[in-house]
Amino acid sequence: MSTLIETIENEIISAIESDQLILPTLPEVSLRVREVAQDDNAGVADLSRVISNDAAISARIIKVCNSPLLRAAQPVETLQMAINRLGMGYSADLAVGLAMAQMFQATTDLIDSRMRDVWNRSTEVAGLCNMLAQQHTRLSPGQATLAGITHLIGALPILRFAEENEALLNDAYTLDEVIAKLHPKLGGMILKAWDFAPELCEVPEQYLNFQRQSEKPDFVDLVTVATIQSYAGTDHPYNELDCTTIPAFAQLGIDASPEEDEEEEDLSANMEAALALLG
Secondary structure, eight states: OHHHHHHHHHHHHHHHHTTSSOOOOOOHHHHHHHHHHTOTTOOHHHHHHHHTTOHHHHHHHHHHHTSTTTTOSSOOOSHHHHHHHHOHHHHHHHHHHHGGGGGSOOSSHHHHHHHHHHHHHHHHHHHHHHHHHHHHOSSOHHHHHHHHHHTTTTHHHHHHHHHTOHHHHTOHHHHHHHHHHHHHHHHHHHHHHTTOOHHHHHHHHHTTOTTOOOSSOOHHHHHHHHHHHHTTTSSSGGGGSOGGGOHHHHHTTOOOSOOOHHHHHHHHHHHHHHHHTTO
């Protein structure tokens, strides 16, 4: 089985290198949002005008702004109000990430289901990253959310490859193994091709390195912790990890030892809000 997985990995890498399998490109709305966000002369109205072309993204940004995690004193009802409240950078990062939902669609039901699973996991981790950034670091919550949304982006070209490869399409175990082994490397390649900041490009490649030591809290730490927390209460192997031995928890100042009941209730409420943030 390992030989088959290695063979498929080599095929995917060769297909990418020969331009037979094209790495995904950012949606048009993401490109326009980034262009406005990087324009020193642009303002809230300009960003609002670009984002408002996509009703779904606009609604989700307003939802984020009204989330319990942000504890807004008064409800936000318009996109421009939301951007004013969140700030240009935060809003732009959210819009860029949320626009990626359209990339997670396929022509076969099986792969479409897999892509929805990847997107759902990505948004859960992104919501947790947002919460962790706010509560445990000085990192940008917007960039933290983007780090979470893109940490599994390397699964996309693998699933695209599977659509055209009947043997892999019908072998769920091998497909899972290929995704697990190859998505970190491909994720890094994709984010670099998109000209993402280096600190975001390293997230897909490093977030599963549970013994990684960072000099100060960074986005890899956030995604590592958020990934493990996203499996809490499940039978996934990550739920069995001893978090007290994982440096990312200590780096974020999170006590990974058993909590008191009251603290558990507070954590549970925050986790629930975070998991629902982008859902």
